[in-house]
Amino acid sequence: MSKITVKNPIVEIDGDEMTRIIWQMIKDKLILPHLDIDLKYYDLGIEYRDKTDDQVSVDAAEAIKKYNVGVKCATITPDEARVKEFNLKKMWLSPNGTIRNILGGTVFREPIIYWSIHGKKPVVIGRHAFGDQYRATEMAFGGKGKLYLRFVAEDGTVTEKEVFNAPDAGVAMTMYNLKSSVIDFARASMNYALERKYPLYLSTKNTILKIYDGMFKDIFQQIYDTEFKSKFEAIGISYDHRLIDDMVASLVKWEGGFMWACKNYDGDVQSDLVAQGFGSLGMMTSVLMTPDGKTIEAEAAHGTVTRHYRHHQKGMPTSTNPIASIFAWTRGLIFRGKIDGTPEVIKFAEKLEKICVDLVESGVMTKDLAVCIHGESVSTDKFHTTESFMNAIAQPLNLSKVYNGRSVVDNVSFSVKTGEIIALLGSNGAGKTTSFYMLVGLTRPDEGRIIFNGDEITTLPMYKRALLGIGYLPQENSIFRGLSVEENLTSVMENLSISAEEKRRRVEEAIEQMSVGHIRKSKAYVLSGGERRRTEIARCLVLKPKFLMFDEPFAGVDPITIQDMQKIIVELVKQDIGIILNDHNVQETLHICDHAYLMHRGKVIAEGVPEQIRTNELARRYYFGNRTSVPNIST
Known part of the structure; x- marks a missing residue:
């Protein structure tokens, strides 16, 4: 590799x-x-x-x-x-x-x-790591007296302000910042906002610290107006100043997806708060x-x-x-x-x-x-x-597979989680079916490993993968034709170490879920294609799968049956079952999947949500053909 x-x-x-x-x-x-x-x-x-x-x-x-x-x-x-x-x-x-x-x-x-932990978009904290409390000078005073703030310029000019007429003992602190440092802070913040494509907010308490925090506010606005406004508008983001207390409230209320430029102390506190949150x-x-x-x-x-x-x-x-x-x-x-x-x-x-x-x-x-x-x-x-x-x-x-010297799957990675629908797409010979079979266990990769819930299952046979929670529904019907619907379900639980009562409960649950109660005693050979497919899914469900892998579920069936299958798959996802689809019917597949991988000559050339696949230039060139648009179907 x-x-x-x-x-x-x-x-x-x-x-x-x-x-x-x-x-x-x-x-x-x-x-x-x-x-x-x-x-x-x-x-x-x-x-x-x-x-x-x-x-x-x-x-x-x-x-x-x-x-x-x-x-x-x-x-x-x-x-x-x-x-x-x-x-x-x-x-x-x-x-x-x-x-x-x-x-x-x-x-x-x-x-x-x-x-799964919090369900929010990121909040990026930019901390001005200079000056303020972290460069402060502090002192204690022992009794009554006056406190002054004094600055002596290089030319000897003195600026002095009376700070406080103290009635008794106390403490005092002076802190400072530099205009040049705040200018650098503003430019760095705005460049990073452009990098991340997030709107930018600066927080201060300029209503109280009119000169000190006012300098931060004024410099940021000037830098934005003269250097960054057109760049921000070109990518659809914005800059705004807010009071620190308003920003803290917004942090709780908003869904995230913004950048927050903070003064030194505020950034120190808020970054840890955001991290723990x-x-x-x-x-x-x-x-x-x-x-x-x-x-x-x-x-x-x-x-x-x-x-x-x-x-x-x-x-x-x-x-x-x-x-x-x-x-x-x-x-x-x-x-x-x-x-x-x-x-x-x-x-x-x-x-x-x-x-x-x-x-x-x-x-x-x-x-x-x-x-x-x-x-x-x-x-x-x-x-x-x-x-x-x-x-x-x-x-x-990375997964790879070579047949007779030809690389049919080359350095491919997939990631699937429960509660989502993943699709493998590609033309004939793209490598999607081989990739699918490696996940199922029908063939082994020459390179790479397959991990399930943190454990390697690359060499496990199909039946052991099924016991772990990976169900497989092949394109052709695989039910036992001489058994009834109910017998098909009970047969796959023969070797499970569960009680007879639990087996009966699982059968009833799966039969109800797949709406096959009216044919539960019917032999499989008399069932229609749609009834057989429902029976197959019910048979998988009694094993309590975490994932179900469908091979060409929309192939060779009428539009009504396709819609029926789509509804079934969506309902399975609501039960937190992960779905992996391998199908040539691109519109039907993209209509329900959350994420798709498009393969060409053994490699993934595009991946993303359905709309990203539909508009991808490589997808158009190698998969959709010369169509000017790839329509989305609606139900």
Whole structure:
């Protein structure tokens, strides 16, 4: 299998503790097997930083300036306890701060979305990581007196204001910001909004801090009006200023899908709030973008997960969420692909992100996410260890099949979850049927693996896949012609370890659901084609499937029967059963599917929702032909 070439280098920054372990797994399992990539490596682990007097942090930042893209593992910012633990020369500054000071720019944090957990669109937080409380000077005063704010200009001019006539002891603080820094913040925010195609909001409290916050408001408006307004309008997004309290309320009310530029403290608080609201910090990306929008550094938004690392050191299993670290790699790759003009790199990174999301949606997750769904007392069967979760991500990437020297399926990946309809489309010889048969178990792939609920099933025979919950309905009727409808249903449960009462209950439930009660005693050979198909589906349902795979369900039947089958399939999805369709009847299939994969000569050339398939240029060229439009049917 050939690797995808990444045209220009990416700066790789290693880190500490559990995230360092995960970082290496990601590189070994997900990146290097698939990409031909030049990684400029810098070790920002705390011990090597100490060895180099932290020069390595400066070198890493300069490398990012040179190559425009960096991906960073989480690192330790030492406190007194860490200085003692690692016997450090001094309490080194945050490497993030060092990199940010050299690159400039703004940090943008964005949740990684899982609909089963919260069902909202992303909210991207842009934090102005300069000044305000974080550069403040504070003091305590012991009694009555006057507090002044005084500025001495370079030419000696003095500006002074009386702040407060204190009646007794108290505390005071001064903080500041710079016009140049706010200008950079505005440009970085607007460039990132263009990158993500999200409307942008700036929040301040300018009604109270008329001069301080007023500067933020005025600069953003000026930069927008003079540099970005036409660019925003061209892609249908907008900019607006809102009070911070209004934005907090909007965060709760709105469905997401916007970018929020915050002052330093607000961004610190709101980014953690958004992260936890969307699941955990393990599902939050962090991207530093320079004001000109030409350089980024991507990393996970969480720390080094010390508690899990202590378990790892003792040889104990951990369930650490690697997804934010994976997305640090993918966001770096996507940006690299955009500036290099290499869409295949972008597609690889987006596919890897989709695999992560689909895995979690299917119920395969680490403990932090399982707790969000099942509560603090979640049992161990509801989540995966770090390593097994990483394996689940790595394994389904590519299926290949060769017959007589001809590649009929070449490096193909599919992802299906319960409660949705997926379609495999393509002309004769495209490879869709072979791909379908590999999923069913009728043929084995030469390369790649098939993962079901986190476990590999590549070598499992069909009957074992059926017992796991994968039902199969072939194009030709497969019911036992000499048995009645009821006997067809009971026969497939002979080897199930369930009570006779449970078997009877399942039969009655399936018969009612498929509306075949009036023919339950009839032999299969006297049934019509539609009745046989309903009986086949009922026979699958008694095995309580999680997925049903339909091979050519709309082939060779009349329009009324097609509509009947469509309604049945839609009803099955409402029961959270996943459906995989393989059919040549493109309109009937696109009418009901949620997502489709279009194959040509063994490769997936297009994928997406039905409308994306209908309007795709490659789909028109290789599948739909020269028709000027591809109509959508209606019921």
